[in-house]
Amino acid sequence: xxxxxxxxxxxxxxxxxxxxxxxxxxxxxxxxxxxxxxxxxxxxxxxxxxxxxxxxxxxxxxxxxxxxxxxxxxxxxxxxxxxxxxxxxxxxxxxxxxxxxxxxxxxxxxxxxxxxxxxxxxxxxxxxxxxxxxxxxxxxxxxxxxxxxxxxxxxxxxxxxxxxxxxxxxxxxxxxxxxxxxxxxxxxxxxxxxxxxxxxxxxxxxxxxxxxxxxxxxxxxxxxxxxxxxxxxxxxxxxxxxxxxxxxxxxxxxxxxxxxxxxxxxxxxxxxxxxxxxxxxxxxxxxxxxxx
Amino acid sequence: xxxxxxxxxxxxxxxxxxxxxxxxxxxxxxxxxxxxxxxxxxxxxxxxxxxxxxxxxxxxxxxxxxxxxxxxxxxxxxxxxxxxxxxxxxxxxxxxxxxxxxxxxxxxxxxxxxxxxxxxxxxxxxxxxxxxxxxxxxxxxxxxxxxxxxxxxxxxxxxxxxxxxxxxxxxxxxxxxxxxxxxxxxxxxxxxxxxxxxxxxxxxxxxxxxxxxxxxxxxxxxxxxxxxxxxxxxxxxxxxxxxxxxxxxxxxxxxx
Ligand SMILES: Nc1ncnc2c1ncn2[C@@H]1O[C@H](COP(=O)(O)OP(=O)(O)OP(=O)(O)O)[C@@H](O)[C@H]1O
Ligand SMILES: [Mg+2]
Numbered sequence: 001x002x003x004x005x006x007x008x009x010x011x012x013x014x015x016x017x018x019x020x021x022x023x024x025x026x027x028x029x030x031x032x033x034x035x036x037x038x039x040x041x042x043x044x045x046x047x048x049x050x051x052x053x054x055x056x057x058x059x060x061x062x063x064x065x066x067x068x069x070x071x072x073x074x075x076x077x078x079x080x081x082x083x084x085x086x087x088x089x090x091x092x093x094x095x096x097x098x099x100x101x102x103x104x105x106x107x108x109x110x111x112x113x114x115x116x117x118x119x120x121x122x123x124x125x126x127x128x129x130x131x132x133x134x135x136x137x138x139x140x141x142x143x144x145x146x147x148x149x150x151x152x153x154x155x156x157x158x159x160x161x162x163x164x165x166x167x168x169x170x171x172x173x174x175x176x177x178x179x180x181x182x183x184x185x186x187x188x189x190x191x192x193x194x195x196x197x198x199x200x201x202x203x204x205x206x207x208x209x210x211x212x213x214x215x216x217x218x219x220x221x222x223x224x225x226x227x228x229x230x231x232x233x234x235x236x237x238x239x240x241x242x243x244x245x246x247x248x249x250x251x252x253x254x255x256x257x258x259x260x261x262x263x264x265x266x267x268x269x270x271x272x273x274x275x276x277x278x279x280x281x282x283x284x285x286x287x288x289x290x291x292x
Numbered sequence: 293x294x295x296x297x298x299x300x301x302x303x304x305x306x307x308x309x310x311x312x313x314x315x316x317x318x319x320x321x322x323x324x325x326x327x328x329x330x331x332x333x334x335x336x337x338x339x340x341x342x343x344x345x346x347x348x349x350x351x352x353x354x355x356x357x358x359x360x361x362x363x364x365x366x367x368x369x370x371x372x373x374x375x376x377x378x379x380x381x382x383x384x385x386x387x388x389x390x391x392x393x394x395x396x397x398x399x400x401x402x403x404x405x406x407x408x409x410x411x412x413x414x415x416x417x418x419x420x421x422x423x424x425x426x427x428x429x430x431x432x433x434x435x436x437x438x439x440x441x442x443x444x445x446x447x448x449x450x451x452x453x454x455x456x457x458x459x460x461x462x463x464x465x466x467x468x469x470x471x472x473x474x475x476x477x478x479x480x481x482x483x484x485x486x487x488x489x490x491x492x493x494x495x496x497x498x499x500x501x502x503x504x505x506x507x508x509x510x511x512x513x514x515x516x517x518x519x520x521x522x523x524x525x526x527x528x529x530x531x532x533x534x535x536x537x538x539x540x541x542x543x544x545x546x547x548x
Binding site (some may be wrong): 160175180181 | 340341342361362363364366367371372374378379380381382383387390391392394395396399401402403408447448451
């Protein structure tokens with residue numbers, strides 16, 4: 001890999017994780033919605049796009065749009081779980097849900113090709129412009145990521161953030177000022193899952209190949225490390241933490257370490273960071289809950 | 293007008309509300325007293341919609357409240373101030389009020405929009421009126437008990453509640469701030485709001501309400517003027533200690 005390619009690669013990863021982490025931060029950080037199926041929405045986006053663009057030759061916007069719509073429907077299931085389960089059990093419920101999605105990815109072979117994954121996902125072509133080159137693809141992605149971050153900026157600093165924070169802290173008081181807690185949560189799940197799905201679509205297009213191993217719990221741990229390190233609910237915190245954690249293991253590449261150790265070392269590194277931050281910052285991370 | 297008829301609520305085998313019937317005229321201020329665990333908060337929760345009674349009816353301004361979801365009852369004018377503080381501590385004092393004001397508005401998406409600025413200045417006016425103007429940018433959780441009550445009542449006012457259900461508004465409030473809470477509640481009567489106050493401090497409630505309801509074990513056992521309630525022998529029997537103590541010591545209860 002040439003030096004420029006390497007930098008392009010890092011920047012593309014950075015953009016994908018910015019989208020993935022900010023969308024998780026939105027629901028979890030602001031709303032206290034501990035949705036462990038976030039990676040499942042990401043996987044849905046990636047697989048829908050992979051299938052639509054290979055088997056059906058669909059265009060970039062078509063794939064992104066359909067994937068997003070499917071993720072939105074998926075998120076309504078999360079809303080249904082959230083109504084029935086309190087915070088801790090909601091996390092368990094979504095974890096189980098995520099495991100179901102993983103098992104579909106592995107076992108529904110006619111659709112997903114199981115563990116073999118889906119190869120030959122074409123890079124997008126929009127009008128006359130193709131994005132085969134990483135530099136072009138990066139330009140497209142930077143534009144898209146900037147747009148998505150701007151939308152999140154509005155969400156983080158607008159009324160919806162207040163609604164989300166309100167229901168996280170005191171659902172009864174939230175209802176007492178005329179806000180429907182279940183619609184707030186549903187909207188948050190839809191927004192969060194749709195953007196995770198868009199992140200997944202981009203991921204598919206970038207790698208040209210996906211398999212279930214990219215959508216495991218380890219990935220969820222990584223996203224959680226980002227959000228927790230950047231301080232849940234903080235828009236800018238997630239941006240710097242994504243940058244920091246995506247780049248953090250890179251120096252390891254330049255030390256002479258076997259590639260088979262490098263992968264596990266990264267995962268360990270992220271898990272340790274998550275653990276340390278949760279342990280030392282536990283008081284500030286989880287919003288306090290109140291009862292009527 | 294609020295009209296509650298034959299409200300029954302049991303949790304498990306225990307009857308918590310037992311055949312409650314009550315009519316409150318618009319603009320009326322009604323005090324609710326009764327020993328701990330007599331079902332006062334539960335009655336409020338049924339009206340707010342956080343608990344669903346097994347039978348009975350609650351009509352408010354010609355609407356059958358039991359058919360409405362809790363947030364829709366609020367939109368219909370049912371306001372609530374919680375016993376254990378219903379403010380959002382993690383938000384700023386200003387955000388607490390802005391969040392209430394913007395519920396009924398379609399704006400507030402863009403932080404720089406005119407409509408949002410208007411909500412902010414409205415909120416600031418509400419806060420200035422209760423002397424919290426200089427606290428606007430503080431986290432609500434840093435306020436004193438009395439200031440939190442003032443904030444929560446102003447928030448309901450800013451939201452546009454027609455009926456205020458206040459659950460022990462002087463609990464956890466210093467004697468000095470009690471006066472401020474009282475004058476804010478007096479203002480509610482000038483605005484012709486309907487007010488229900490659960491309160492243990494008989495002197496406080498007597499200054500605000502022309503009518504007092506006494507609850508015991510899920511029933512309304514008395515419904516009369518404060519003067520008559522005070523001298524009622526039945527009340528002396530059930531409630532004597534609490535009232536006399538409260539008159540001297542202020543409210544000793546924590547925030548249950
Ligand atoms: N969700 C619930 N589940 C079970 N029991 C409940 C529930 N809510 C209230 N109760 C019971 O109902 C009874 C009435 O409670 P409630 O909170 O209405 O009393 P209260 O009159 O407000 O008392 P206090 O003066 O202590 O606030 C109590 O015995 C309480 O234990
Ligand atoms: Mg009570």
